[in-house]
Amino acid sequence: MEQVFALPAKWWFEAVSVWLTVAVVIYFLVSIPGIYFVMKYRFKPGEREIGDHEKHGHWGLEALFVIVPTIIVLVLATYSFVIFKKQRNAPPDAMTIKVTSFMWGWQTEYLDEKGNPVKVVVTSFNPNSYEVPEDQKIVVPAGKPVKALLTSLDVIHSFYVMPARITEDMVPGRITHLWFQINKPGEYWIFCREFCGTGHSHMFTKLKVVPPEQFALWLKGETNLAKKEVEIKEEVVR
Numbered sequence: 687m688e689q690v691f692a693l694p695a696k697w698w699f700e701a702v703s704v705w706l707t708v709a710v711v712i713y714f715l716v717s718i719p720g721i722y723f724v725m726k727y728r729f730k731p732g733e734r735e736i737g738d739h740e741k742h743g744h745w746g747l748e749a750l751f752v753i754v755p756t757i758i759v760l761v762l763a764t765y766s767f768v769i770f771k772k773q774r775n776a777p778p779d780a781m782t783i784k785v786t787s788f789m790w791g792w793q794t795e796y797l798d799e800k801g802n803p804v805k806v807v808v809t810s811f812n813p814n815s816y817e818v819p820e821d822q823k824i825v826v827p828a829g830k831p832v833k834a835l836l837t838s839l840d841v842i843h844s845f846y847v848m849p850a851r852i853t854e855d856m857v858p859g860r861i862t863h864l865w866f867q868i869n870k871p872g873e874y875w876i877f878c879r880e881f882c883g884t885g886h887s888h889m890f891t892k893l894k895v896v897p898p899e900q901f902a903l904w905l906k907g908e909t910n911l912a913k914k915e916v917e918i919k920e921e922v923v924r
């Protein structure tokens with residue numbers, strides 16, 4: 687069995703293929719007979735010039751044209767809602783981070799069970815580079831669900847975890863959320879996905895996914911993944 691690389695991306699890809707298949711099949715079911723009838727009943731002098739308006743259609747066919755699309759819509763809606771619920775609600779064992787956005791960067795707090803921050807990472811704005819310094823990457827454990835609480839200090843931003851195919855607005859004065867799980871260690875992009883000013887194109891960071899043991903060490907500060915202390919206050923007051 688193919689290993690699931692990321693959630694909720696798995697369901698996102700599944701839903702896209704289901705919707706695309708239904709859409710393409712319906713497209714051909716409608717367009718091919720459509721072309722045929724356009725040819726067959728095209729205007730010819732002397733033939734049905736005033737049309738056949740007095741004739742009623744076919745009750746059976748009309749009922750079929752109502753019932754079949756209704757069933758398709760209901761099936762797609764139910765299927766999509768099941769996926770939406772999985773995509774929206776973090777599993778109960780998810781670890782929690784809180785990400786606060788600002789023009790143009792991120793502050794990530796790692797919270798304990800009581801909601802107190804145990805570690806803080808700040809990704810600051812750098813208009814001259816597309817590199818993210820090692821100590822500014824958001825580190826998470828591989829194979830573990832992560833719930834992110836999101837907010838903003840200034841304007842509306844959006845937290846887009848690209849490998850997980852999930853994004854959510856970060857709104858000042860409000861806490862929104864999303865969750866994701868990346869099963870393969872590596873580095874992935876996170877982008878701001880809401881145009882938020884002149885620095886928007888440089889509002890990104892790297893998600894560094896490491897094995898859980900390595901993450902536990904990093905969180906306790908016993909590794910050189912992020913040695914440098916970052917002055918948070920200075921960074922966020924822009």
Ligand SMILES: [Cu+2]
Binds near residue numbers: 787842844880889
């Ligand atoms: Cu932004």
